[in-house]
Amino acid sequence: MVERAKVIALFPGQGAFDGAALAAAYREYPQIKRVFDEIDTVSREFFSRDLSKVLFGDVTPEMEKLLADDAWVSQLAIYGSSLAAWQILADGGAEADVLVGHSLGEIAALVAAQAFSVADGARIVAHRVQVIERQGLAPGRMAALSADGDRVRALIDLIGDELLSVATENHDTQTVVSGPRDAMEKALAVSRQLGISTADISSPFPFHTPILAPAVPVFAGLVGKLDQRPLRTPVYSPVLGRYYEPDDALGELLAEHFVKPVRFSAAVRHLHGEGRAERFVEVGGKAVLTKLVGKVLGSGARPATWSTLSLGGDGKLGLTAALADLGTPAELDEGKARTLAAVFAPDAGAAEFAEFWAAFGGQLVGLGKERLAEFRAGRAQGAGQAAPRAAATGPKPGAGVERGAVADAIRSIYAAALEYPEEVFTEDVLL
Template identity: 50%
Template sequence: MSSNPSPGVTTAFLFPGQGGFDGEALRRAKERHPQIGRVFERLDTVTEELYGSRISEVLFGERKADLRDLLDNDPWASQVAIYGAGLAAYEILAAQGVAPDVLAGHSLGEITALVAAGAFSVEDGVRIVARRVAVIERQGGVDGRMVALAASAERTRKLLELVDEPLLAVATENHDEQTVVSGPAGILDRVVAIAGQLDVGAIEIDTPFPFHTPALAPAAPEFAAYVRKLDQRPLNRPVYSPILQRYYEPDDALAELLAEHFTRPVGFAAAVRHLRETGAEVFVEAGGRAALSKLVAKVTDGSAVRSLPTLAVTGGRLALDGTLDALREAGLAAPERGGLAELLAPSVPADLFAAYWSERGHMVLELVRTELDAFRKSTEGGDAAEPEPRPAAAAGSEPAAEAAPAPAPEAPAVSGSGSRPEGYGRDRLFEELRTLYAEALEYPEDVFEDEVQLEAELGVDSVKQVELLSRVSSRYGLPPRESGFRLATYNTMGKITDFVLQQLNDQGAHAPASATG
């Protein structure tokens, strides 16, 4: 097959690298998704062979292991855990009928992406990850680390010029305001000190070695020689490399390219922009934590992109649940058994229905939306009595606002500029909305910051967001949302505040109907 996806890419799976492991989320998901147990059973056969230890016992035993424990005690286990969690998330999504158009990985995650696309077996993927650790340890482990600086890549390079150390390198360009630096530990201490003097924030990355630095060049040949002996197979899905800044091609010698990863930087921001420009609208982080989904949100800020985590705990809830809900609503995943699937096709096997929904579910949902919209217009016409409000959770639909409340008090005067009402600015509206959302979701108010992502960071699924927007519409007497309204565009508290404020301004700035909603 061609390595490049066909025009109209819509869904990209992203596999995390260093730091991409959430032990608590993985344990929670394992209780409900058998794919996790099956993936780690395959990993166990290799880790037992190589280390005399089963990775499943390390991660799912009585003692709960987090990433810091793994890094301190078993560096190999930290890398296999990240790899395994990514594959497990991929298998869960595939079992739900989600079919990505392209795969991409962040650093170590490129190995996971290639295995998910069939380039190597799951077991050989473990061997590759393990050998990656072993060859670096044989070079003395390279006494170094990685630090994320709150600065652009250009500013970071200028900072590194002040230190003038050849083994220091820009390892990753995550977004315009975050760049990761890799190199010897002592030299990085100087970099962090200089950054502090320049008011540039610095956060250490959870990683056993300083990847993507010239210091690892001596380890690359041995690694390439080992991978060359493994069975490389054709890709069954396109894989885009943020390191190579291109798609992997059928004639690529993966052993040599993976060895180059030791020293070449990761251009994650550029990769996300490229995928977005070629049509990607939904980015799903297949793996632990929610780091990549947050980075995507930063890189694509202002565009209508869904950025969804999986094996992370956000707002006390497993992010995977909300992500699957969102994918089902978008027609990208099969409906749950016992729900629409049971209603439409009770005798069809689950895997067959999932495959059908993956290919044609979007057409079914589009038909339902069209019919519902026509039905709503027909029931709202004429002199018929006003219909009962529709439930907010209708699958895949955007409900009209609830019935307007009693007449509001007289609106405040509008300033001469013509839009914003005097005495009712954005700050006041933001505080009111934050209180409303906090009370409805039973979250502390302080978690609702201006840029916090409701779904990716707080786990508020799309159905709940529709319900909350309906409450907001009712409280402020807003008109029904237009048919082109896209929930994904208003994914933060700040964007919701701006949307509501604009609606208030457009209709003459009605005051709220009540103090409590």
């Protein structure tokens, strides 16, 4: 039997937010609301505001608007987007062999591996912001240069500022520099004279530079107080250049990220060289890391890649293709297939329903898990707030389930499967 290619899940960092894609996913997948509701409890705890009200209001925000707000807004938005996308993939049956975070994304990767709860991961992000803000450190900035790491390090030596450093090595022709504003302006001016193109990085702080050294022990102490659990999935750190180990003190290691560089290109090469790591899915906003993978490995490798919270030229969510290709809905025996076909596709033959289930079964299973969790949570709240119980003669249609949400989900599934506009499937149509 041919060994399957490993799936590497990539969790992006600074700038990885697509407001339009997140809004589209919010309308389609209930997991988005669930994850951000949990993050809201932390944003209220730390900052007395609900992040959801910023992200899911009448106007869809993009990164520029988030950066104009308080620093925590963009950081928690990036973190939450990744965790919500991961939950949707997991509910759809998708699995990853290795999780990899890029800078801020490493926190999301550790939460996805269940080292921390979603709420504690949000607390880590909140502490990260607060600790840096309270240190009163020198202002700085980050920028990407179109040159390899060795050339950029030579340029940094020329500037002669010990706080200026390589922050990220993304691939052979892109290196991110971080440091004090004055030193950065000199570095960018020299780069332009040398014909090296530059681009600012959307980040509220200059990460991965000695500027942040005073914040390291403070942050480590705060994260060390949180409940750390065993990893359920291997996590490879481009900062450490290795997998996390069971006895690692995650608070101390995450604190080192403040001053150590992200060697993303080296991480991708290492994982690809370990085995059949030819499939990469980017879990979060935009589709930046998957493009970097192609540049790192070169055209000969031809890795398969998927995005999630990004919109294609046709306006479709990357999640749709990722779930279809990576999701694994429960296998159905002949009896279960006939039963489900009678409910969801009474006019479809056995072969057509099997194809339908392969494409959308993961979404249906995920929706069922979500609604069951909400139903149980409602019952657990106690008398007066509990979801309605089934009558003695049998369950009532729609008990504990929002009829509109289920109707919308079924309407979308039929529209996609039969290639008709959603408007055709009104409530009184015979499905």
